[in-house]
Each structure stands twice: as structure tokens, then as C-alpha cells.
Amino acid sequence: MVNENLVKDVVKEPYKYGFVTDIETEKISKGLNEDIIRLISTKKEEPEYLLNFRLNAFKKWQQMKEPNWAELGYEEINYQDIIYYSAPKQKEKISSLDEVDPKLLETFDKLGIPLTEQKKLTNVAVDAVFDSVSIATTFREELAEHGVIFCSISEAVKNHSDLIEKYLGSVVPATDNYFAALNSAVFSDGSFVYIPKGVACPMDLSSYFRINSGDSGQFERTLIIAEESSSVSYLEGCTAPMFDTNTLHAAVVELIALDDASIKYSTVQNWYAGNEEGVGGIFNFVTKRGKCLGNRSKISWSQVETGSAITWKYPSCLLLGEESIGEFYSVALTNNLQQADTGTKMIHIGPKTKSTIVSKGISAGHSKNSYRGLVKMGTKAIGAKNYSQCDSMLIGDQASANTFPYITSQQQNSEIEHEASTCRISEDQLFYLQSRGIEFEEAVSMMVSGFCRDVFNQLPMEFAAEADKLLALKLEGSVG
């Protein structure tokens, strides 16, 4: 039995990204209706097809019901009480970073994502999104030399309309699910990536999402297209201030990989999780899906989910191309009263497709952590293979862990392998490490990172170190 007070202490680490940037913002009035959608579209000077895309999504959304099948409990969301567009006021057209409000640059500095020329990260191009809009994207010229397009999705709508029209909603249709429909109706910004044929993107690309405003939701949309024989590694980070109200975040991410292309998408999600009593925190309802359209294409999701009051998220792969590969590596840590229902869907459509799922759930405090996943072998998935491993670790005796694996196969000549385990950090293990001079908290974090090692090995290097530290911070004081 692990002493509960000590558990509490370890998890009590204050959230260090909880500050609010005091900046003048342009917000539209609360509520959601057709006029609001038209207003957002007008503000963004969108072409008509996009307005229709939004209106169509909104119409469908109105007919849909909020899903309630997840192992999540929360107060009903009042969709009319949310501001759907909030942007820091700045000059109409910004030609260089020098014109960006210094307060914004300072904010990203504080978050460890310096954007200015002198300080910017040397090996990663960053798109910084603040509330509803993209503030800046670094290394654009360098990337352009390789033909790589990396910009905000609003810009892509203006400058690369053909690609947007072709691919937007092609992986996650506007009517896919309740939250995807909501996003399709009101999405404000996000990142756009296009890797041309045969190009291995010369640096990691990264989006950093920052929610600043307390009463507006964030609805970003990311679209990544990897043409034949191209490859890209994309990183995503998120933080938000501490408010005692819940903020809705409903994002959509679409990935498309053509023949022999590969996309690696890594997330470290550290939205504000609410306080120890479960007041406040982000409601994170996200639809992420990748389409392995081409033969031998590969899409790999890795995620480290540590924040948010509620996480509802199933990064998935549609494996259409012959011999295409889907991967999902996940660490989800919940503490206090956090709830997470997360997992993946691997839909095997093409022959000889392969997928790997490794999920590590860690629940501490009074939190609830569920893995939910679907592996489906379609009629043509001859010789397809899946391997799934879902492990849960419990810290303390008040937390809960669930695993919901759904498996369906319409193809006899395919293999599905599923392994699952649940463990608890035992007092004996802790005592063993302590009796070798290792401090209690270090002992816990050693065991947690040991538990997560299979997933951390999949993360880009700097990200892995960051994830390790983040877990240690989150767990500080949580075990006894």
C-alpha cells in the first residue's frame, strides 16, 4: 500500500505555464450560430468553398449528439457560452518578426519556444499559435529552398488554395464526429505542411499551441501532406494558463502520406489540468487521423499526454496503401482528478499492411485513465499484421485504469496480437530503490520512465528528454 499523502505531495508540482499574457485581443461575441461562422470566415477572407465547408459542418453538427461512450464524466458543455474567435490585436500585415507584439514574443520565450532570429531553436522550425491565430513561423525561407511549405493554415488557404481544397477534410470528414464537425465549422488557425516529392524535410517542424484567453475555445486544424518518397518529423506542444473555468479545445489533425512517404507526428500535451480539486483545466477533444494513401507509406504517432482535465483523443491510421505501416506510441499520465480516454484506431484496408500499438497509461491520485483502441482488418487486408501492447501503471490506491481493446477482422489471413498488463508501483520496489540511496521521488520517476521507455525511445531526442522531465515534474509528490 502506498501512503496517499505522499502520493499527493509528489503530484502537487505547480503548473509552471499557468501565466496569462496581458494583451489586447480582438474577440467576437459569445455563442455559435451561422452568423458567427460567416463572421469568422469573413475575418479570414476565405474563399466560398471554405465557407460552405464550414456551414455544411455546422448544419451536420446541429443534428449530432455529443458522444457519451467514453469513460469520462464532466459537466455539460454550454456551446453558446464560448467565444469562437480570439486574436491578439496586431498590425494587419506582418512582414517580419520585428513587427510582432513583443509581449507575444516574450510569452513564447517564457514557454521555452524563442521565435526571434537571434534566439530561435537551431534545428526546429516553429509555427507559434496564440489563441485563434498563428503568430509566426520560423525558418520559412530555408524550408522554401527545399520546396517545403510550412505556414499557418490561414495563409495556406490564401496561397495554396488548390492543396487545401483537395485535402482539407479528406481524412477527417467534416461530419466524422461531433467534435470534428464543431472544429470544421469554427476552426480558426493551425499549421499547414507540404513536403514535395522526394524531399526529406531538412529539419523537424513544430507547432506550439498556446491558449491564453479564458473564455474562448481553441479550434485549430493541422494538415500535413507528404508527397511520394518524402519524409517529415513534426512536433506539437501545448500549454495554457490556469483558469478556474474549463476551456474547450477541439482540434483536428489530418495527415496524408503518398507512396513511400513517411510522417512522424509527436505530441507533448501539457494543457492546464485543473487544480487538485479538479476545478478548471482544458477539455481536450481532439480528432487526429492519418491516411496512408500510398504503397509502403508510413505514419507514426507518438504522444505524451500529461495535461488537460479531460482528454478524448484517438490518433488513428487508415492503412490503404499496400504494405503501408501505422504506428501509435503513447504515454498518458493522469493525476488528481484528471480523466483521459485515449487510444488509437488502426484500420487495415490494403494488403500486407502493418500496425504497432504501444500504450502506457499511468494513473495517480484520484484520476481515471482509459485506453480505448480499435484494430480492424478489412476484407482485402491479406497478410496484414497488428501488434498491440497496452500497459497500465497505478500509483496509489485511488486511481483507476481501464483498457478497452476492440478487435474486428474480416480477413482470415491476417494476424492480430494483443498484450495487456496492469501494475502498481509497490512499496517494496520503492523501498528497494531507497535502500540503495536513491531519493524517493527519483525512485518513482525512475520507475515511471522505465515503464514508458518503449514509447520514449520513439520520440525525437530532445522531446524524449523533455517528456521524461515533464513526467517527473507531474509526479513530484505523488507517491508515498
Add this chain to the structure above:
Amino acid sequence: MTESNPILEVNNLFASTDDLPILKGVSITVYPGEIHAIMGRNGCGKSTLSKIIAGHPSYNITEGEINFSGKNVNSLEPEERAQSGIFLGFQYPIEIPGVSNLEFLRVSTNARRKFLKKEELDTFDFEDLVKEKLELVKMDSAFLSRSVNQGFSGGEKKRNEILQMALLEPKIAILDETDSGLDIDALRIVASGIKKIANNKTGIILITHYQRLLDEIKPDYVHVMSDGQIIKTGGSDLALELEKNGYEWTDNFVKEK
């Protein structure tokens, strides 16, 4: 041997778990370089005594004190005791999945070195050190890359314990049934390792049921425990008598007492 100050002094120790008394007034004093053996039936409190000295949180000391290097350590955390030089060799070493043995040994060794104000070792320097210590217990370096104790045989786990002792260079080592699960050859290797590490400076408490370990490491004192008390203390001959007569013979000591 008794010229210096005692390294460990357990004075009239009473302890319980879940209100169940286990130790009922144990006293034992160990000087540097001394080898003590504690014998007794299963459940007599031998293992509990060792865990309490190491600071296991499941037991409450209700009376008495544990002095280490002249300081009362009753309320110290297990890691503080370990850093200052108390070592417990586990009867059943614990498996820690996912944590590499090498990393575990390094973090542990550095925690002790930090306490001793010695320079902490980076991965490369540590590997040199650990390779040298592996020799003492004739362990293959392949064990370093595996998870702590995971999938180790009983004997491998015990060698891993002695490897830890070699790295931590404790001032007192309490070895709880280190001989169990070892075949004769392994026992000799482990025993000779222990003697080399102790080098007549470390205080050693051997908890054992069997004479065969004591044939390899000759104790200066043998204590017989029964029902939470030390009921008889003698020289190494006492162990031989015990081997000959069995624990029933010791029941008489309780009456004597």
C-alpha cells in the same frame, strides 16, 4: 577489534507492524570489521530486524533505538541511511521492470558518493568501475543492460546484491539469507566477494539458516533469535551446535532466560 567505536548499536528495540509486535527488545552491537551471524527459525524476526535497520516504512519502532556511527537513525529515511553507509542485502531482491540495471547501479553509487563528498561518476567512468567490481562476484556484464533483477535466476539476483554492496562500500552490511538459492560454487564466489569487500573494516551481519555460509565466512559472534528476541549469543561454535542439535535445542534457552 573493539578498540574503535561501534558502527551499529541496536538498543532494546521493540517494533511492530499493523499493531502486531515483532521485535521484543533486541540489542546488538557491531564494531567495524566484526562479523555477526543471526540465526533462528522462520518468523522469529530476523528479516524484520534487518528491514527496520534499513528503514522499511511498514514497521514502527515503539521503543529503543538504532545508533549508526554514534547517531540515532530511528527517524531517517531509508535513502539517508543507505547514503550514510547502511546496506541491506535482500533475501528476495526486487524486480524493477524497465529500469536498466546499469543506470540503477550508477544512480545508487552516485547517491552514496555524493554523501561522501566524492565526485559523481559519469556513464563512462562508472562503467569502468562496475566492470572491475563485476569480477568480485564473477558476473557477466550482460546483466548490466537488463532491467533490475528482472528475469535473473535466484543466484544471479544474490550476486547482483553483492555487486551493489561492492559499489556502495557500506560501513555495515546486513545480508539477509544471501546464501539461499546459491549452489556450492556460487556460494563460494559470493562468500569470497563479501570478504574482499568487507576487507576487515566493514561490519557484517549475516542472517542465515545454514552452517555452510558460516564455513566460508567465519563469524565472530553468533546470535540466536526467537520470538523477537536474541536468546543466546556465543562464538562461532554456537552455530555448529545449532547445526547439530536443531532449533528445538534453543527452546531451552528461552526457559533459561
